[in-house]
Each structure stands twice: as structure tokens, then as C-alpha cells.
Amino acid sequence: NAGVTQTPKFQVLKTGQSMTLQCAQDMNHNSMYWYRQDPGMGLRLIYYSASEGTTDKGEVPNGYNVSRLNKREFSLRLESAAPSQTSVYFCASRSRPGPNSYNEQFFGPGTRLTVL
Amino acid sequence: KQEVTQIPAALSVPEGENLVLNCSFTDSAIYNLQWFRQDPGKGLTSLLLIQSSQREQTSGRLNASLDKSSGRSTLYIAASQPGDSATYLCAATTGNQFYFGTGTSLTVIP
Numbered sequence: 001n002a003g004v005t006q007t008p009k010f011q012v013l014k015t016g017q018s019m020t021l022q023c024a025q026d027m028n029h030n031s032m033y034w035y036r037q038d039p040g041m042g043l044r045l046i047y048y049s050a051s052e053g054t055t056d057k058g059e060v061p062n063g064y065n066v067s068r069l070n071k072r073e074f075s076l077r078l079e080s081a082a083p084s085q086t087s088v089y090f091c092a093s094r095s096r097p098g099p100n101s102y103n104e105q106f107f108g109p110g111t112r113l114t115v116l
Numbered sequence: 117k118q119e120v121t122q123i124p125a126a127l128s129v130p131e132g133e134n135l136v137l138n139c140s141f142t143d144s145a146i147y148n149l150q151w152f153r154q155d156p157g158k159g160l161t162s163l164l165l166i167q168s169s170q171r172e173q174t175s176g177r178l179n180a181s182l183d184k185s186s187g188r189s190t191l192y193i194a195a196s197q198p199g200d201s202a203t204y205l206c207a208a209t210t211g212n213q214f215y216f217g218t219g220t221s222l223t224v225i226p
């Protein structure tokens with residue numbers, strides 16, 4: 001089991017360029033998440049997908065789009081990158097949300113993105 | 117909106133000491149609370165998850181407790197080791213979303 005994988009690991013973009021961050025999980029999880037982590041701000045949720053075919057905005061969705069391609073894959077797209085999007089991006093997954101269920105969230109290794 | 121706070125932001129202890137990390141949350145209607153460890157430049161590793169109906173969970177030298185009524189969780193680390201040096205984050209889940217604290221950076225001095 002690879003768990004949650006993310007590509008690329010590092011990326012440098014110029015302002016206005018676009019790119020897609022890829023995420024895949026092999027744990028047959030229903031829910032997948034995209035976060036960004038900035039110093040002093042903690043992790044903030046960008047978008048999530050509670051199940052295949054659905055996506056919802058999180059706390060900081062502006063400037064991003066997502067696609068839940070299938071149950072395994074959840075991609076994050078920056079259409080026109082800005083310096084404010086310089087961050088570390090983490091993808092995560094978990095089996096199914098709900099009270100009293102042992103549904104840990106598992107994280108990928110992250111993508112370090114710099115926008116010049 | 118759920119607000120999660122972790123105090124202190126940084127903690128330095130000598131090796132062998134027992135320590136407690138604190139996590140507080142504003143909305144007691146959580147599904148569960150999860151503790152993570154993050155090493156510099158790495159992703160998050162799950163340590164413990166406490167379901168809303170539970171009071172505590174244990175794994176090795178780690179013990180996490182949950183008091184929903186007071187909006188608090190603690191992570192107890194026994195007999196700390198230099199390898200425990202990392203940032204520890206807590207996250208409260210309500211429905212589909214997780215809300216993270218900003219973490220406590222722990223340094224264990226040999």
C-alpha cells in the first residue's frame with residue numbers, strides 16, 4: 001500500500017502560469033481533501049470531496065479548482081498562479097466521515113509550490 | 117466555525133521528562149479528534165484518533181484524552197526522547213471537515 005501519493009514534490013511557477021497538482025490514494029477511501037499549509041496559519045482546507053462525484057469548497061477556495069476524477073484520484077488546479085499561492089499543499093483521504101467511526105485522515109507527503 | 121487552539125506554540129524539555137500538549141476547540145459537537153506529528157519538511161503522520169464517545173486513546177508512550185464538554189484534548193507523552201522532537205497538531209472533525217490547530221513545536225534535549 002502506497003497510501004496517499006502526490007505529484008510533483010516541488011514546483012516553481014511564474015505568476016499567471018497554470019498547473020495541476022495530482023493526488024491518488026489506494027486505500028479505497030471515500031473522502032479526499034486538499035489543504036495548504038503556511039507558516040503561522042496552520043493547515044487550511046481548500047476543497048474536499050466527500051465521495052466520488054462530489055466536491056465542496058473549504059475555507060480558502062479562491063483561485064483553485066478541483067476534479068474528483070474517480071474514487072482514487074483528486075486533482076487541484078491553479079488556473080493563474082499568484083505569489084499568494086506560494087505554499088505547501090497537502091492531499092489527504094479518509095474512509096467515511098461520521099460520529100463514532102474510527103476514520104483517521106491520512107496525508108500525502110506534500111507539494112512545495114513557489115510562485116515568482 | 118470551529119476554532120482550534122494549541123498552547124504553547126513551542127516547548128523545550130530535557131530527555132526523559134513526561135509532558136502534556138494541549139488542544140482546545142470551540143464547538144463541542146465534534147465527531148472525533150485526531151493528533152498528528154509533523155517532522156520538518158514532511159507530511160503529517162497520524163498518532164491517535166479519539167472518537168466522540170471515547171475519553172482517551174493510548175498508543176505506546178502516547179495517551180490522548182478528550183473532554184468534549186470543556187472543549188479540550190490533551191496529548192501526554194511519557195519518558196520523552198530526542199526522536200519525539202517534531203511539531204504536534206490536533207484536528208477536530210465536524211461533519212466532512214477537519215479543523216486544525218497551528219501546532220506545538222516540541223524539542224527534546226538530549
